[in-house]
Amino acid sequence: MKKKTARGIDERPLLLGGGAIPFRRYRDGSHWRDWVSTAIDAALADARLELRDIDSVVVASESDFFSLQLNPGPVILDDTGLTGRPVVRVEAGGASGGAALRVAFAQLAGGLANCVLIAGFEAAAGHLPADTTRLLYGLSFDAEVEGMAGATAVSLYALSMSLHMAAHGTTPEQMACVSVKNHGNAVGNPLAHKPMDITVDEVLASPLISAPYRRLDCSLVSDGAAAVVLARPGWAPAASRPRSRIAGSGAGTDHARLGDRAEPHLFAAKTRAADAAYGMAGIENPETEIEVAEVYDAFTGAEIQGIEALGLAPAGEAAPAMADGAFSRTGRLPVNPSGGLIGQGGAPGAVGVAQALTVNRLLTADTGPSRGVIDAHGGICTTSIVHVLERVE
Amino acid sequence: MMNPPLLSLRVELEYRHGLGRLAAYFEALAGGRALGAECPDCGKAWFPPRPVCPVHGVPTQARELEGAGTVAGVTGATGALPFTSSKGPHGFVLVAMDGAVNLAFGRLALPAGEITVGLRVRLAGTADAPPHPAQSALFVPEEAL
Numbered sequence: 001m002k003k004k005t006a007r008g009i010d011e012r013p014l015l016l017g018g019g020a021i022p023f024r025r026y027r028d029g030s031h032w033r034d035w036v037s038t039a040i041d042a043a044l045a046d047a048r049l050e051l052r053d054i055d056s057v058v059v060a061s062e063s064d065f066f067s068l069q070l071n072p073g074p075v076i077l078d079d080t081g082l083t084g085r086p087v088v089r090v091e092a093g094g095a096s097g098g099a100a101l102r103v104a105f106a107q108l109a110g111g112l113a114n115c116v117l118i119a120g121f122e123a124a125a126g127h128l129p130a131d132t133t134r135l136l137y138g139l140s141f142d143a144e145v146e147g148m149a150g151a152t153a154v155s156l157y158a159l160s161m162s163l164h165m166a167a168h169g170t171t172p173e174q175m176a177c178v179s180v181k182n183h184g185n186a187v188g189n190p191l192a193h194k195p196m197d198i199t200v201d202e203v204l205a206s207p208l209i210s211a212p213y214r215r216l217d218c219s220l221v222s223d224g225a226a227a228v229v230l231a232r233p234g235w236a237p238a239a240s241r242p243r244s245r246i247a248g249s250g251a252g253t254d255h256a257r258l259g260d261r262a263e264p265h266l267f268a269a270k271t272r273a274a275d276a277a278y279g280m281a282g283i284e285n286p287e288t289e290i291e292v293a294e295v296y297d298a299f300t301g302a303e304i305q306g307i308e309a310l311g312l313a314p315a316g317e318a319a320p321a322m323a324d325g326a327f328s329r330t331g332r333l334p335v336n337p338s339g340g341l342i343g344q345g346g347a348p349g350a351v352g353v354a355q356a357l358t359v360n361r362l363l364t365a366d367t368g369p370s371r372g373v374i375d376a377h378g379g380i381c382t383t384s385i386v387h388v389l390e391r392v393e
Numbered sequence: 394m395m396n397p398p399l400l401s402l403r404v405e406l407e408y409r410h411g412l413g414r415l416a417a418y419f420e421a422l423a424g425g426r427a428l429g430a431e432c433p434d435c436g437k438a439w440f441p442p443r444p445v446c447p448v449h450g451v452p453t454q455a456r457e458l459e460g461a462g463t464v465a466g467v468t469g470a471t472g473a474l475p476f477t478s479s480k481g482p483h484g485f486v487l488v489a490m491d492g493a494v495n496l497a498f499g500r501l502a503l504p505a506g507e508i509t510v511g512l513r514v515r516l517a518g519t520a521d522a523p524p525h526p527a528q529s530a531l532f533v534p535e536e537a538l
Contacts, residue, residue, distance in 0.1 A: 029397030135475055144415060145441050146498045149527035150474040155485045158468040210470040211505060259487050259496030
């Protein structure tokens with residue numbers, strides 16, 4: 001199904017190019033503004049565009065506690081020579097990057113812009129001690145009722161996953177396969193924070209953080225920046241190479257408090273978002289029609305929950321399929337070929353943008369998938385944003 | 394230029410923080426009471442309270458629950474509670490309170506390894522006022538009472 005205007009032109013936005021800096025803990029004296037400038041320069045070069053081609057900017061960043069900069073949009077414009085363009089900063093927790101893509105999609109679809117630069121960043125790792133970051137992330141849920149009571153990301157995700165294990169028999173060994181896969185996928189990824197060849201036994205032997213989650217079940221806290229350029233097909237320069245486009249965009253939410261959800265082991269917001277994105281893209285059977293996925297793997301179990309919520313495996317079947325290699329690079333549906341948050345890195349504002357970079361690269365290669373899904377969420381899948389990308393010849 | 398310098402900047406923020414319409418919930422919590430809310434249309438109750446019924450979209454009314462419930466989920470974690478130096482370990486639970494349709498997040502005054510799903514617990518509150526009243530969401534096993 002194609003979304004056409006009255007003139008019969010498919011106006012779904014094209015991804016013209018992108019760039020990113022490696023996800024790391026930066027303690028070299030660099031500044032997030034340096035990182036963003038580098039990513040933007042790389043994106044414009046990859047898209048073969050000039051500054052004058054950009055007529056709107058969307059910035060994604062989760063927390064000013066990390067950056068010590070409120071309203072970061074204008075300083076980014078000043079740093080890059082884009083002052084004067086409209087800029088909005090988007091925040092949706094870990095879905096901030098995905099939200100920025102969606103806002104850009106809406107600007108282009110609504111005729112507010114022809115060419116939008118999306119820049120996502122986060123200074124989550126090098127700026128503050130780990131304990132402080134943990135407490136701040138604990139404010140991502142119901143801060144007043146749960147965050148102040150001591151709830152942290154890992155404890156809430158752990159509670160959700162413990163219920164998934166009770167419902168479906170998911171095992172720590174199956175969850176560990178996600179960590180092995182994603183750290184392994186990160187090997188050879190120049191952007192990756194923690195590329196490692198590890199085993200299931202090593203994951204199971206890592207320190208217990210919040211049962212069932214061990215250290216190697218957890219995503220990384222990273223610094224990072226990524227940028228992409230989206231444009232209206234009617235405006236975009238003629239293509240000299242294959243491109244991809246955003247074929248579908250969907251968003252959804254769930255109750256902020258895990259305990260208020262009818263089934264706390266399910267990522268219902270992700271299913272809502274995916275249904276909307278698939279509907280726009282004309283996908284009826286994602287299990288067979290999606291060929292690659294970048295899924296928000298805040299924890300190993302969250303990738304399993306996410307795969308099921310995205311309709312890429314039936315309920316309760318993602319974990320055994322994971323252990324059988326179904327989601328490896330050579331499996332039936334590669335999930336997180338970049339390494340995801342567990343292997344590539346977790347810089348919330350940048351993740352959703354980096355997911356688009358990864359899938360775009362795969363879709364525009366000489367061989368490989370032609371349709372993929374990217375998925376980012378905030379909170380404990382409280383806010384979910386899903387996009388379908390497809391190759392355009 | 395060699396690597397730019399790294400500065401050490403200390404930010405201390407002291408808030409005058411109001412609890413708004415959650416104040417009654419927190420006051421009851423401190424006293425070991427479960428003040429929830431119910432929908433006047435369907436009669437369903439939530440603890441912690443929801444200001445609006447998610448089904449009927451109408452404002453809820455305060456309703457105190459009996460204060461006992463059943464552990465539905467358990468995990469443990471170390472790390473200080475906000476504004477404290479108490480590093481735990483803490484046993485965190487989701488509790489299905491008797492009379493409520495949702496699950497309440499809180500701590501159980503037991504090591505996580507000794508907490509099982511299905512354990513009957515009761516809201517106990519805290520003897521000393523914690524830095525934030527949310528930390529009074531403390532449960533004890535009913536068999537210990």
